[in-house]
């Protein structure tokens with residue numbers, strides 16, 4: 099009985115030893131991999147460019163944006179354009195600039211009552227209304243004189259950096275089969291909260307945008 103008991107115990111010890119060895123091997127492999135990981139934490143206020151850095155890394159070091167992600171930016175790009183233009187119209191009021199022309203007043207009122215959802219079935223009308231106010235841009239002969247005056251004074255109010263860019267892409271953004279370009283996606287501002295983690299392989303190093311190296315971004 100004693101012999102059988104100690105043989106069984108011996109076998110159990112060997113199994114435990116083997117398990118411990120496997121754990122050690124797994125741990126040392128993990129530590130080897132971790133040594134090659136550079137962890138970076140991006141900190142900064144909203145709109146300082148944290149998500150833009152992520153997107154740029156994705157473009158440079160991965161296969162880029164997959165189709166589903168790309169198409170998901172359709173509504174964000176339109177929302178960015180809509181909200182930034184609404185800000186511009188409100189700035190006209192604050193600067194006491196009034197739309198005297200009936201078509202301009204109607205276009206401004208139409209744009210102001212739209213939101214992310216209601217804009218989708220009204221893209222053609224939205225395109226037309228923006229064109230009435232913006233024309234071919236502030237330096238052209240077309241568009242509203244009121245908007246041109248507000249644009250000249252844009253240092254007095256907040257206007258998104260990307261507004262002019264998206265206005266240049268108005269026809270594309272308002273087309274039914276709009277497929278955002280890489281630049282449209284980089285320019286899109288989508289509010290994110292909490293911690294977002296991405297891993298990129300850069301040569302032999304794995305970059306983990308998280309802790310250790312801290313990059314603080316500010317918007318100038």
Ligand SMILES: Nc1nc2c(ncn2[C@@H]2O[C@H](COP(=O)(O)OP(=O)(O)O)[C@@H](O)[C@H]2O)c(=O)[nH]1
Pocket residue numbers: 142143144145146147148149150151258259260284285286287288
């Ligand atoms: N001027 C300029 N603005 C850009 C460029 N690329 C992105 N942006 C804008 O920079 C802002 C940065 O936003 P985001 O990266 O979302 O900031 P986060 O809140 O820190 O994540 C957005 O409004 C983008 O439209 C660029 O090349 N030039």
Ligand SMILES: [Mg+2]
Pocket residue numbers: 148149150288289290
């Ligand atoms: Mg962000």
